[in-house]
Amino acid sequence: MQDDFDLCLVLNTQMAARAITRNADRRFRPFGITAAQFNILGMLEKNPDRSISSMAQKLAMERTTLSRNLALLDRRGLAEALPGEGVTARIYAITPAGKAVFDAALPEWRQSQSELREAFGEQGFIEIIGRLRDIAKL
Numbered sequence: 001m002q003d004d005f006d007l008c009l010v011l012n013t014q015m016a017a018r019a020i021t022r023n024a025d026r027r028f029r030p031f032g033i034t035a036a037q038f039n040i041l042g043m044l045e046k047n048p049d050r051s052i053s054s055m056a057q058k059l060a061m062e063r064t065t066l067s068r069n070l071a072l073l074d075r076r077g078l079a080e081a082l083p084g085e086g087v088t089a090r091i092y093a094i095t096p097a098g099k100a101v102f103d104a105a106l107p108e109w110r111q112s113q114s115e116l117r118e119a120f121g122e123q124g125f126i127e128i129i130g131r132l133r134d135i136a137k138l
Helices: 009-031 035-046 052-059 063-075 096-120 122-136
Strands: 079-083 090-094
Touching: 009 035, 009 096, 035 052, 035 063, 035 079, 035 090, 035 096, 052 063, 052 090, 063 079, 063 090, 090 096, 096 122
Parallel strands: none
Antiparallel strands: 079 090
């Protein structure tokens, strides 16, 4: 009989997320960024002029975690804070240096995605993504 914890959705999704994140962090280390920072730079590149709250929601990231990562990217010259509407509104933009790092890391991300697709098979990969999106809606 299986241990109840072996079938725990929370435990299994956390273990999977950690494994995937560790792998991505290792792959992005040569570029001086983490997987989370790669996603943030991608968000800034593809969806400029978003508020921190909007970005946090889209990235499913705590606002404080996003703010901390944006501050690190800002200090490294990869992102910059722009004046927003209102006293507390902040908008960030990717800098030319940030775009260069993102563009340099993009082939590594594509290779990682290709390896995952191969490991799970195309249909399996698409099913996993669909299930993860369903879980994210809970």
